[in-house]
Amino acid sequence: MRGPLIRASIGVIGALTVAAMLAGCAESKAAAPASSRSADPAPTSSASATPAKPSDTLFTVTANVRGKDGSTIAVQLTAHQPVPSTASGAKPLEAEFLKACGGDQGDGTPVTADTLAGGGSVLVSLDLASSVVGKPFAYPLDLSLGSPDTGWSASGKGITPTDSTAPCTSGYRWGTSGTAHGVADFESGSTEPDPTLWRFARYGFSVPFDSGATIEACTVNLTDLARPIVAGVAGWDASAPASGIDCSIGYVGE
Known part of the structure; x- marks a missing residue:
């Protein structure tokens, strides 16, 4: 009986390991740095005599x-x-x-x-x-x-x-x-x-x-x-x- 139990335990441990790896990948993607901003920014809005809509x-x-x-x-x-x-x-x-x-x-x-x-x-x-x-x-x-x-x-x-x-x-x-x-x-x-x-x-x-x-x-x-x-x-x-x-x-x- 010990053989089937050991195999079952190994299967559970393997599944948990895969799940942990996937979670780690997801965290790694979320932590990726944002893309850099353009070197030539667009003109900024000027102060108007009346609020521009x-x-x-x-x-x-x-x-x-x-x-x-x-x-x-x-x-x-x-x-x-x-x-x-x-x-x-x-x-x-x-x-x-x-x-x-x-x-x-x-x-x-x-x-x-x-x-x-x-x-x-x-x-x-x-x-x-x-x-x-x-x-x-x-x-x-x-x-x-x-x-x-x-x-x-x-x-x-x-x-x-x-x-x-x-x-x-x-x-x-x-x-x-x-x-x-x-x-x-x-x-x-x-x-x-x-x-x-x-x-x-x-x-x-x-x-x-x-x-x-x-x-x-x-x-x-x-x-x-x-x-x-x-x-x-x-x-x-x-x-x-x-x-x-x-x-x-x-x-x-x-």
């Missing part, structure tokens, strides 16, 4: 540019749905825009909260972000953040006006990576705001041809909020916006 994004423009040290810096522009300047939630945007663009902008008419309201103004919030902070670009990026007819403001580290005497109509340059913010104004010409006027403007980054700098990996993503509004408007083809020195999207004129 994912559902209010119209489009993003993303590209890679060079730093002065030769490193690659990812940059991104995010445009949000416009809001009438008279809306209570637009007051921070209005204040930001008027801080840069208020007063006489060259045509003899001071820009005020009243003139914005009387012109049917809508304001578009624009976030600028990059993958690293505090690195000079190989050449300052020219920013397109709206229409020069009604103007836009831009503020943040490394942001300078192209012409300090008329910053809101001459445009801005971005010289140092980090975060920044813009506000674009669009006016209907009456007291009734038109929330679709942003489609008649251009948005993105560019550098002069003779700068020696390049803009690569240009990508534009339109959301479902934007597509119906820009359908049929020349210049809004997101499939081929790049030229090597320009990554932008938007209206190109009649």
Whole structure:
């Protein structure tokens, strides 16, 4: 009788040993280190004058540019749905825009909260972000953040006006990576705001041809909020916006 009992005991011990080995393998897999993160992090969101909601994004423009040290810096522009300047939630945007663009902008008419309201103004919030902070670009990026007819403001580290005497109509340059913010104004010409006027403007980054700098990996993503509004408007083809020195999207004129 001892023979069968010994064999049975050995069988039980073997089964327990196999179970222990499987458990050990499972623990070993669970303890495996996580994969390393990408060497080129995506741009971080910038602080906006109003809290940005994912559902209010119209489009993003993303590209890679060079730093002065030769490193690659990812940059991104995010445009949000416009809001009438008279809306209570637009007051921070209005204040930001008027801080840069208020007063006489060259045509003899001071820009005020009243003139914005009387012109049917809508304001578009624009976030600028990059993958690293505090690195000079190989050449300052020219920013397109709206229409020069009604103007836009831009503020943040490394942001300078192209012409300090008329910053809101001459445009801005971005010289140092980090975060920044813009506000674009669009006016209907009456007291009734038109929330679709942003489609008649251009948005993105560019550098002069003779700068020696390049803009690569240009990508534009339109959301479902934007597509119906820009359908049929020349210049809004997101499939081929790049030229090597320009990554932008938007209206190109009649």
